[in-house]
Amino acid sequence: MDKPRLWTRDFISIAITNFLVFTAFFYLLVTLPIYAIQKLHGDESEAGLITTVFLIASILTRLFAGKWFEKAEKHVVFISSLLVLFTASILYFIPQSLTGLLILRFFHGIGFGMATTSTGAIVADLIPESRKGEGMGYYGLTLNLAMAIGPFLGLTVMQQTGTNVMFIINVFCALFALVAGLLVKLPKKASMPEKVIERKTNMKFGGYLENSAIPVSLVSAFFGMIYSGIISFVSIYAKEQSLVEAGGYFFVVYAVVLLISRPFTGKWYDLFGANIIIYPAILCFGVGTFLLSISNTSLLFLTSAAFIGVGWGTMFPSFQTIAIQVAPPKKKTLATATFLTIYDFGFGIGSFIFGIAAAKFNHGTLYFYCSFLIIIGIGIYYLLHGRKPSHSIVKS
Structure with a gap:
């Protein structure tokens, strides 16, 4: 057929x-x-x-x-x-x-x-x-x-x-x-x-959100706050470091690495479960942010883009997949909307906070501290979802 x-x-x-x-x-x-x-x-x-x-x-x-x-x-x-x-x-x-x-x-x-x-x-x-x-x-x-x-x-x-x-x-x-x-x-x-x-039910605010998707959505919002500082201000940071040309290629390297790694990370997610793929991805994201904070050459700057591409490029779709999988079959669409809404909120707040902090500290210092926040995020992920066994996911 x-x-x-x-x-x-x-x-x-x-x-x-x-x-x-x-x-x-x-x-x-x-x-x-x-x-x-x-x-x-x-x-x-x-x-x-x-x-x-x-x-x-x-x-x-x-x-x-x-x-x-x-x-x-x-x-x-x-x-x-x-x-x-x-x-x-x-x-x-x-x-x-x-x-x-x-x-x-x-x-x-x-x-x-x-x-x-x-x-x-x-x-x-x-x-x-x-x-x-x-x-x-x-x-x-x-x-x-x-x-x-x-x-x-x-x-x-x-x-x-x-x-x-x-x-x-x-x-x-x-x-x-x-x-x-x-x-x-x-x-x-x-x-x-x-x-x-x-x-x-829909007249209530709760009717706009899927409760089962909220924990992992909060995790994505936390990391999204950090990611917003990278994507919103990396071009300004590149100019500060006299890496203007490399700044333009940051997102190219990021996306190329993401596209190359996506098929493998997706298969590993299906084979071994979310935790096996997400914890290393968080570490890659943290390493990439740390390398970004000390970048003084184009090579180091673009290497940071590669690590961030693998890390964030694996984390974000994995979090979204979890949000959909934990929801009942009839609530998949609402779970997706819940995930994107909470993530966007974290991303937007992060961009504003990062902008305020950048007025007092240089971008390299902020990225340095952000790399440690990412490591703390491992614990947040564990508490909100990572400690749950794979069989707790609702299958469609």
Whole structure:
């Protein structure tokens, strides 16, 4: 019997849309802090707030996105989110102050929260049930590619051109994402508004979160706080260390190592369980952060990127997999939303805290202390999940 088709026009279009949305996200994530400091004369705490405000808007939007799916078709919410992203991208030419930029970032974050929630819901409808794992694996690669291309493109453009070109490219990313999104057509059954099954429960805040996924989500949020300081400020740190060219290749090395290691770490996770793969990954993440803190050559700087790529590139999908596996079969989608919401909260808070701390300490010192926080995180993981036997995971 032939397998149902995976690589349909709709699946390819939604994958391209997701890639462009996240490319623009990472593109601005590494360039806007530099823009805020150099062009708008802000300090590093304000630069960190640029990311925090964006993610707060995204988190709040994601919490209520499920309700919007109940009242409107997924495709309507999806296209609306891409229109918000496109509009926000055009408006980046206007703000001449940090206050104006922060307001725009909040508006942009609303679109991002809508888009990432709706793309995740739509791609689940488009992938045949018998090829879910394969399809989601390919779909997840779009995020990995965006993680490499976005920062590299952003830093290269800032170094060789200027902010106007930087914002023009951002507009084109949003425009092409909208065009790709318009090509997506959902099956009729997937386009219908979802029924409200438990209205009383969903009216409570607890209805927005899956309790079983909260512990490992808190672990991911803790490490996400540290990771946010790396990804948001590594370009500024590279400039401080006179490693500007290496700074542009940091994310390329990171992503290449991540893509090479992902097939192996994924198989080891399935064969030996989460703990066997996560503890070494945390150590790699800690070693990479420590090497980053003492980087004074391009070789050391890029070596740190390789360790961080293996470490974080293994930790994050493993934590997300745990969050899904521990949830009851009917709560897998809610568990995913819970994981991403709590993680985004940690990432956003971490970026702000790191920005404040960077105003008093140099980045190398902060990365040095962060490497020890990562080691402490081993104990946090053990207490919240690592001590649980593998048979405690709920199988779908």
